[in-house]
Amino acid sequence: MRKLKMGMIGGGKNAFIGAVHRIAANMDGLIELHCGAFSSNPEVSLESGKELGLSEDKCYGSYTQMIETEAKLAPEQRMDFVSIVTPNHAHFAPAMLALENGFHVVLDKPMTLSLAEAKLLEQKVKETGLYLCLTHTYAGYPMVKQARSLVAENHLGKIRKIMVEYPQGWLSTDFENNGNKQAAWRTDPSKSGISGCMGDIGTHAAHLAEYISGLKITQICADINTVVANRRLDDDGNVLLKFDNGANGILVASQIAAGEENSLKIKVYGEKGGLEWHQMEPNTLIVKWLDSPAQLYRTGNGYLSPEAAFNTRIPSGHPEGYLEAFGNLYKNFALTLQSKLEGKEPTALMLDFPTVQDGVRGMAFIENVIASGKSSQKWTEFSV
Amino acid sequence: MRKLKMGMIGGGKNAFIGAVHRIAANMDGLIELHCGAFSSNPEVSLESGKELGLSEDKCYGSYTQMIETEAKLAPEQRMDFVSIVTPNHAHFAPAMLALENGFHVVLDKPMTLSLAEAKLLEQKVKETGLYLCLTHTYAGYPMVKQARSLVAENHLGKIRKIMVEYPQGWLSTDFENNGNKQAAWRTDPSKSGISGCMGDIGTHAAHLAEYISGLKITQICADINTVVANRRLDDDGNVLLKFDNGANGILVASQIAAGEENSLKIKVYGEKGGLEWHQMEPNTLIVKWLDSPAQLYRTGNGYLSPEAAFNTRIPSGHPEGYLEAFGNLYKNFALTLQSKLEGKEPTALMLDFPTVQDGVRGMAFIENVIASGKSSQKWTEFSV
């Protein structure tokens, strides 16, 4: 079993999310950093790559150069996949070029700038048979997988209601005008697209609701707000939801919830019971029942589902966190690619990572939620 | 200082909420049960009253008889106030009769069957100068008062967002058809009015949001649901909110959230910080700040506001609960009446109990939220 070779696009010096991707990719020893176009500035790219231990010839000046050069190498020598960790506006082009050149793709969410772009990527993935992994990190947590299993196995009965909230406080002030690079691009329509908060974290919340429940959102009614003066994109919103089985729901995403860190929480209620999960204490899943005591499902125990167990590295009581959840996306993606390399069909457990279809739904969520926010009509169909 | 004499309407044998009122009224030794019309069935009323230690002549066969008889007694011998603990449809008439006969009133929420009735009561209270205390119990918790103080003193800055949720699970099944008396009347329009869940607990949530924030709801957009088949009133709903200072919010109330007990929670965010309170762990108020560690304000400590301190009986670390919160409404109401009896003006601390105006807003909430639920338009003005 050889390590998979990763080519990174973006993630140069001081780029936070690039480092997270590298830790996640490093974690299980399945992947090695092979090359990178770490910055649109070739010097920064070179410097970043060298700091990361790459030789000069593997530090490319542009993603175009990297993809085209690597594509010409022998299969065993070229990169196996690209990992794209740039701001949103720089997702589509490199992803498409990578796919066109036969490379699998790991891509940050939201997938593109528009739903139309997303559908083009989806089409290309279909055509090529390549894999695209979209980094909806929260779907990588073992207790999220346990929640999904409990619903899928009908322990809760028919799902009736979903409450998902994602309050953050980091954009409570006009941080974007005070030198914070991430705040700057997240609030810049040319880099983020038509939505700020809903694109950045609303998509995570929507994905989580659909992932755990196995349901699809069919209608939304959104109140989309820009709370901080002069900000150019939304920084807050509340959304009523309807799902395809008739369940209702509510989704709140906010980046002006002063004092909140990254407080994603979800509650799902069925006919027979409910479940509750908090990202900031991710190793506990609270399962509530109509007539018996609530239960605390905990990461790493023998009673968990195969999906939860497969995405856990250490024994119960030894907390796993965000990096492990992120690592699970990379691990499953890598195991899928390795299976393919070895001529085997990947298992369902390996294939359990967010895909280009999730990316399409995410972009549809953004477009629908922003449209609903502008509408005076209550319900907007969730069209894809 | 003599004990105030309470005449109870409703609350006969096995009536849950009557017992709660009596415990709350007993607690501080300020009030004594003087008489009662505990049931519309005179025999049950008599039996109930005797069990409670009343003499036969103080067990009335009807509230009309009680009010009219007591009104003829000398001031020192008659009851001072009535406490009405009947289902909603039997709130207005006895409350009005009591006021007309010069008796103060304690009344369960929602105040009446309709906004129109509520306004009549409001008018009568104004005319008579009598006091009406509406039992929005949650406003009686010391940490709720602390939250209100923190907002009022501008510690959080301008309020931007309020999230209030009130999930219960007790109506997850068609309990009303299985002999549960409270479920039966709560889901019966002739007894509850036009709303079930929103009337019962949605009003609590709305009151709490306004009480803590000092803001008023101005617009709503409601998704009102009847989830359990054949139920006659709503058992679930999600509501988008706008407040009079421009803040936005979300209110969720549900009685089909399987496995939930009485999980009222509120989060309020301002420019400088946020606060969070959970009714099921009521002695902790979490206060979050932009750039410093979150703080745990706890009942009974020296650093609390006068309002919190005034509504606390025991030292920190000795948990107070729902009955004490309920007792605070009675205590403040009783202190107000005693002040009046002694010819003194009640202090602001004494007057801190929900009033007929809160009842009017509660009824307006019900009518607006049900209207919004039926509307295809997004926003409905909150009209009173």
Added chain:
Amino acid sequence: MRKLKMGMIGGGKNAFIGAVHRIAANMDGLIELHCGAFSSNPEVSLESGKELGLSEDKCYGSYTQMIETEAKLAPEQRMDFVSIVTPNHAHFAPAMLALENGFHVVLDKPMTLSLAEAKLLEQKVKETGLYLCLTHTYAGYPMVKQARSLVAENHLGKIRKIMVEYPQGWLSTDFENNGNKQAAWRTDPSKSGISGCMGDIGTHAAHLAEYISGLKITQICADINTVVANRRLDDDGNVLLKFDNGANGILVASQIAAGEENSLKIKVYGEKGGLEWHQMEPNTLIVKWLDSPAQLYRTGNGYLSPEAAFNTRIPSGHPEGYLEAFGNLYKNFALTLQSKLEGKEPTALMLDFPTVQDGVRGMAFIENVIASGKSSQKWTEFSV
């Protein structure tokens, strides 16, 4: 069913614990304040009684006068029991006098100043057949009773280990020299006896461990400390325990644990599972299992034991607290006395309050733990 008549000894104006006793006694409408010797100062006693609504002739100048006067009244007119809420040094004499005159007794813990006194009371209770209720409040919580039931019914298997801790911080400074009355007598050997912290809260912890587990402490090894300079009694201690079934344990009590409020916690482990209870969040009992998810038992639910249900007033999710736990002692004591008055045998549920035997064990705990603290030998037999 008539109300029981309570005569109070101690608990005059501004005495904290007297007010707590009165709220607890008031709560369920089973008991009325009949008379009192609220202070050793007759004027203060009179003033206190009048504030509480008593007529002058029921405000006695001394407990001797009260007991002797009341004893001469007709059975239906005299008090039924005394409630003694004085500092420790004033427990024995009034309790003994009350028993000698045929009155039942409610008594604050620790029961007396010495084990010898405690045994005299025990003997007197046996002789007279009267009831003595010792206010180990924490044994009144419904989830403590649930814990006791789970152990008694062998759900946890043989008990192996008990960890009980009771940290408070209120004596972190030399509060007793700064005008705090309670601190003053708690740290004064002439009023508290030979122990401060261990007598005040160590006894609660020891009682709780024995009450839940059904075991008896047989050996102790104590480290007893006086941390604040010049304090005259212990303010902190750590104790190794052995129980009569071979289980081991640890008991920590401290009043110099700066920042702690009243953080009594207990963990009990058996062969098959463990349980955990925190006084500051008393409505949850965490039950842990070897091979399945931990469970949250919660006050007020249908799945609880008869003992837990009997000591609960309101539905699940409506938190009950310290005053309700205290009220449960009074309620069960009152129901026991009423049964006797009605010529019926009290049920086991009624008799579930701490007794003179618990008081004897509490005094033995104090004497043994202080002796062990002074010994250079590891284990001290727990002799009674």
Added chain:
Amino acid sequence: MRKLKMGMIGGGKNAFIGAVHRIAANMDGLIELHCGAFSSNPEVSLESGKELGLSEDKCYGSYTQMIETEAKLAPEQRMDFVSIVTPNHAHFAPAMLALENGFHVVLDKPMTLSLAEAKLLEQKVKETGLYLCLTHTYAGYPMVKQARSLVAENHLGKIRKIMVEYPQGWLSTDFENNGNKQAAWRTDPSKSGISGCMGDIGTHAAHLAEYISGLKITQICADINTVVANRRLDDDGNVLLKFDNGANGILVASQIAAGEENSLKIKVYGEKGGLEWHQMEPNTLIVKWLDSPAQLYRTGNGYLSPEAAFNTRIPSGHPEGYLEAFGNLYKNFALTLQSKLEGKEPTALMLDFPTVQDGVRGMAFIENVIASGKSSQKWTEFSV
């Protein structure tokens, strides 16, 4: 900056702790697996190494062969350090051989089988100037470092009391006789040494108490138990502690606390406040004050100490866990070695990992605590 080359001793196929070490070492991209003697069985070692992507010549048949062979390579080609992840009885010899051959060492705790061996290693480290990192993982958590900083900067005042508890339940049954390999060697004196529970987790608890407080244990009084029948080593114990500034404490370690996962908790109290940390929710540090609300210090925030910040990888609200704490030990060790390689003095932040001195104290703890457990005298001096 080149990656450091790690040679692993132990940690072959299916060995849990070896995988943990590799994840921890991989995480930050500072270290690469260079070679290994993964098993005392050369075939298993070869197979394990190949699975990990090593070439055959880097899969050694024994640690002796590995150390001697590597020592002969040119500095840039040989391993930089060994990581020893074998059971306790196989710690001393390879560590000593590595040091003698000029290799730095990472070593699992407890450091050796006896205090005497530990002192030999300490002596050798002193002689050689090489680094030894002992993997007391819990000292790697950022909030533990924050706790240490708060104490060191005297925010809590003089420390008075420390309560540390470490309950696990995994040895509640005779797991060692049912095929569990880790249980088997942990309970085997020939592999674990003179102590089971105290050696495995008691040492962690003792280290944590000393690390956070900056104090040293000076006296102990231990109750050491073997609860499960026929087990050959202790599986439970309670220890009274005295510290060198006069503070007292309690240490509980148990592996028969049924239902507990890995529930290490510590509370430290000073004159002015206290702090509390739970390993299972490691990103929160609760800091309590005498007269103001308790505070929640949380990983990743700007208000934390440099030590906490240096050991954090991701923003607040994104939970870090056990693997990140473990990774911090490797990261700091690696940065120290790199500094040396670059001829620079490592900073205090880099040098913040447990050392051979901690290992000596850990072995002294084991020997003293077992001796005290056998003694009938209360206090045993903590001799090193």
